Amino acid sequence: MQISDSVIVITGGxxxxxxxxxxxFAAQGASLALLDMNAEQLQDAQNxxxxxxxxxxxxxxxxxxxxxxxxxxxxxxDADFDGMDVLxxxxxxxxxxxxxxxKEGEITHKMPLQQWQSVIDVNLTGTxxxxxxxxxxxxxxxxxxxxxxxxxVARAGNIGQTNYAATKAGVVAMTVTWxxxxxxxxxxxxxxxxxxxxxxxxxxxxxxxxxxxLSMVPLKRWGQPAEVADSARFIIENDFFSGRVIExxxxxxx
Numbered sequence: 001m002q003i004s005d006s007v008i009v010i011t012g013g014x015x016x017x018x019x020x021x022x023x024x025f026a027a028q029g030a031s032l033a034l035l036d037m038n039a040e041q042l043q044d045a046q047n048x049x050x051x052x053x054x055x056x057x058x059x060x061x062x063x064x065x066x067x068x069x070x071x072x073x074x075x076x077x078d079a080d081f082d083g084m085d086v087l088x089x090x091x092x093x094x095x096x097x098x099x100x101x102x103k104e105g106e107i108t109h110k111m112p113l114q115q116w117q118s119v120i121d122v123n124l125t126g127t128x129x130x131x132x133x134x135x136x137x138x139x140x141x142x143x144x145x146x147x148x149x150x151x152x153v154a155r156a157g158n159i160g161q162t163n164y165a166a167t168k169a170g171v172v173a174m175t176v177t178w179x180x181x182x183x184x185x186x187x188x189x190x191x192x193x194x195x196x197x198x199x200x201x202x203x204x205x206x207x208x209x210x211x212x213x214l215s216m217v218p219l220k221r222w223g224q225p226a227e228v229a230d231s232a233r234f235i236i237e238n239d240f241f242s243g244r245v246i247e248x249x250x251x252x253x254x
Contacts, residue, residue, distance in 0.1 A: 001146060001236050004029035005055070007081045009074075011064055011130055012091035014041035016199045017150065019048070020225030021088060021232055026054035028233075033077045033084070034059045035091070035130075056081070064091050064126030074133035083141045086236055087134035089127040089149045089171075095119050096160045116163045123167035128174065135182055144186035146236050149175045151193040153249045168193070172245055179243030188242040190235040195249025198222035218251035 008025050012018040013034030022032055026049035034049070034057065036042050042059040049057045058080055062073045077084055095118055101109035131147055138145035154161050155168035175191040182189060196202065196213050202222060214220055231246045 001085060001144070001239060003233060003236060005031075006085040006236070007031045007033065007077075007083065008086040008088065009033040009035065009077060009084050009130075009134065010088045010090055011035045011126070014038050014045045014059075017194070017197065017225055017228055018088070018090040019045045021090070021229045022049050022054075023052045024226060024229035024233070026050070026052035026057070029053060029055060031056040031081060032058070033081065035062050035064070035073065037061060037063055064130055065121040067129055070126075070129040070133055074130070074137060078137045078141075083143050084134060084137055084145065085143070086146045086148070087130060088232060089130055089147065091126055091130075092123045092150065092167075093119055094161075094164055096164065097162075098160055099162050111162060119163035119167055123164070124170045127171055131174065131178060135178070135185075135187060138187050139182070139185040142185075145188070147175075147178060147182075147187065147189045148232055148235055149189070149191045151175075151191045151245060153193050153195040153247065153252055155193060156253075175245065176243050183242060188235075188239070190241055190243070191245040192228060192231045192235070193245050193247045193249065194223060194228050195247075195252040196222055197228060198224055216252050217249075221250065223248060223250055 003025055008030045010018050010022050013022050014036035032049055032054050034045055039061045046057045046059050060073045062069050095115045097111050099111050149171045151171045152168040154165045157165050172191050175189050178189040231248050235241050
C-alpha cells in the first residue's frame with residue numbers, strides 16, 4: 001500500500017509522535033483524519049499538515065475510552081472520506097508509580113486502582129475500540145487496510161510502570177491476534193515498540209534523568225519522531241508485513 005492517496009487515521013494525532021507521523025504522511029500526499037481530545041491542538045496539527053502537503057485533513061475531538069463516541073467518530077470518518085486505509089493507534093498516557101512502598105515493615109503507599117484503571121482505559125481499551133471500528137469499516141467496504149498499534153519497549157516490564165507495561169504488552173497481543181483474525185479480509189496488523197524518543201515530554205526532563213535514560217541506550221541518543229514515522233511507513237508499504245513488532249529503541253533493554 002502506498003502512503004500517497006491513502007486515508008490515514010491517527011489517534012492522539014494532535015501532539016507528540018502522532019503529530020509527527022501526521023506531518024510526515026502529509027508530506028507524502030496522504031489524506032488524514034486526526035483524533036484527539038484537545039481541539040486547539042488539533043487545529044494546529046491540521047494547519048501544519050495542510051501546509052506540509054496533505055490532500056485532505058479533518059479533525060475529530062473524541063475520548064477514545066468512550067464506546068459510543070468512538071463508534072460515532074469512525075462512522076463520521078467513513079462518511080467523510082468514503083472509507084479508510086490505515087489506522088494508527090497512537091493515543092496513550094503515562095501514570096507511573098510503584099506497586100507498593102514499604103518502609104521499616106510498614107506499607108506507606110499502594111498504587112491506587114484509579115491510577116491503574118486510567119492507563120488501562122486509554123492505552124488498552126481505547127486501542128481495542130478504535131481497532132474494532134476501523135476493522136469493521138475496512139471489512140464492510142471489502143477494502144484492504146492496515147492497523148498499526150503503538151506499543152513500547154516497556155512492554156517487557158519496567159520499574160514503576162506496572163500499568164503502562166501491562167497495556168503495552170496487551171497491545172502487542174492484540175496485534176498478533178488481529179493479524180490472524182483479519183488477514184482473511186486483507187487487513188494487516190503490526191506494532192511499533194519505541195524506546196526513548198525525543199518529544200516535548202523528554203525535553204521537560206531534569207538533566208540527571210536525561211543522563212540516566214541515555215546511559216541505557218547503546219547509541220547514546222534519543223530516537224527521533226521521524227524514525228518512528230519511518231517504521232510506520234515500512235509497515236504500511238510492505239504488503240507482506242503482519243502480526244509482528246518493529247522495535248525502534250537504539251538497542252535499549254529495560
